[in-house]
Amino acid sequence: MSVLDRIGKKLLFSVDPETAHGLSIAALKCGVPVAARPPRDTRLNVDICGMSFPNPLGMAAGYDKNAEVPDGLLSLGFGFAEVGTITPLAQPGNPKPRIFRLEQDDAVINRLGFNNEGHDAAKARLIARKSRPGIVGVNIGANRDSTDRVGDYEKGVTCFAPLASYLTVNISSPNTPGLLGMQAREQLSELLSRVMAARAAASTQPPVFLKIGPDLSEAEMQDIAAEVLEQRLDGVIVSNTTTTRPPLHSRANGEPGGLSGTPLFERSTAVLARMRKFLGPQCAIIGLGGVNSAETALEKIRAGADLVQLYTGMIYAGPSLPGQILNGMVRILDKEGVASIDKLRDSRLDHWAGKQI
Template structure:
């Protein structure tokens, strides 16, 4: 019956505007819906990374729960961690609607949301209210579109949320805020990371000064840009990188009409490009820097291939749109079965087993 309800739910949601459907899914999670089959819990799926103990390597990427409304509902679907945001210091409406477009034949989405969110105050209030609850919840921080000092916005995010989350993600890779990706250039990135690290170091509580920081980068990078980013990551005491955000590429899409929409593309078509960038970054950063792989994850096979390419953890979002709320449990059960079938002692031993294969592929 679960499959029947899931198919009916998808049909209902796909009959709605994508942003309306998204809002309904948030409301459903607030109400404790939908019921899903419990995901397996096994120590051999656990990952220890950046001082945190993840019960499994599968997380919900930022962009779904922009305002920190349902992190515990997300975790209840089976995810090992949830990342809320992107949240900016001041509330902002984002770009004009419509701004989300499904490409059903491609199992993809194009969005040009533009960091629409309720701002630091609203998100911080919700995260304060969940204090004492278990589960790894990260906060993805961004800059307001009209900010006069975008780096200061990131510093403010560090100071505001370090006490309220498990880790922080500095997002400079959305294609929907004009000029934001310019912060990936080496000089701008050096200033950003220096000031972000200083903001963390300036926190009063020693525990908060140890809060992990990740940098989220774009998939639309050339080798020289990746080399510069890797050099700055290694030069600053941040904990890792998230690879990657959405892409501006439209290569290989079958939906020629929707492909003309501006914005970032996510979902299945992003898998190959984002995995190549992931592997190249692993080769540049070496074995110690943490990497979270995102882009086109919709099955145990794609999740495990990210790990083989060099990821410690993986995240998904668009895959959930097409796979439904039972997808995290399916992925974890399939991972569990593969681990048993192949005699893998822990999922982490698969990391880097295909890094060179992916890193050698052209973008």
């Protein structure tokens, strides 16, 4: 960690997590030079779903909920940024406090509940940046009190299809009551068929990804994979936060909500590998959960991911983390004599698919 990152971390950790998050967004809005942009290396290029990514590392949804700073995130070196989760109507989310740092575990528990400013606010910001380069995905969700949650996702597709590089259907947050139930096959079938119909009716048809949770049984994973293939989605994001609790050491470890960070790495990577087995080699997968180094990012790729995302890792390592990871990837490619990062995909698929969850 750089001196600047250490100073920034001390400052941000002196206030509550939600205030710290707001300060980091403000810094990116102002264009504060919080990290040097890492060098480009064409061996890190990834081409999937008709998109050309300069590198496989992205910022996950949850950080830039309202599409305020996607270009600031790209300037840190990320190959892509995903904004959201965005619901049709603005909503405050769950009562505070609702974010808890588990410093001894390099983890976070959150129960935010899709707090965001709604479609209109995010749409205006994305229209304003439409002519700028860079891959920006939009993560869509349903309002907590919606009487037609599937309809909310249709609205998200209609609203953001002309503006998003890709769309993510998020049904895996544990912090909206009943949402996880949409991963069940019957509900999922209706959701995905209506989402894909909405995309077909839109003026542009960006790729559609489904974001799933890590707390699934083998049979549930097989059902999800079958629906993804039947409905011809472009890919899957594995995974959201977990409600399970591996051994933790921090005081706040009993707080309800979704756990992210280092303790999620093994479980999420094992689920990723199983999904690769069920989906086959063609469907795109983005790996998420516990990425905080070049080694963990590459292990997701070896387990079957085309791309990887992070969020919690940057809370602890600071804004220079994307550059550190990418430079570390280049060093590993040099050491192993690999001509392109996509050559590593699936090289440890059987190892991770065989892990006990």
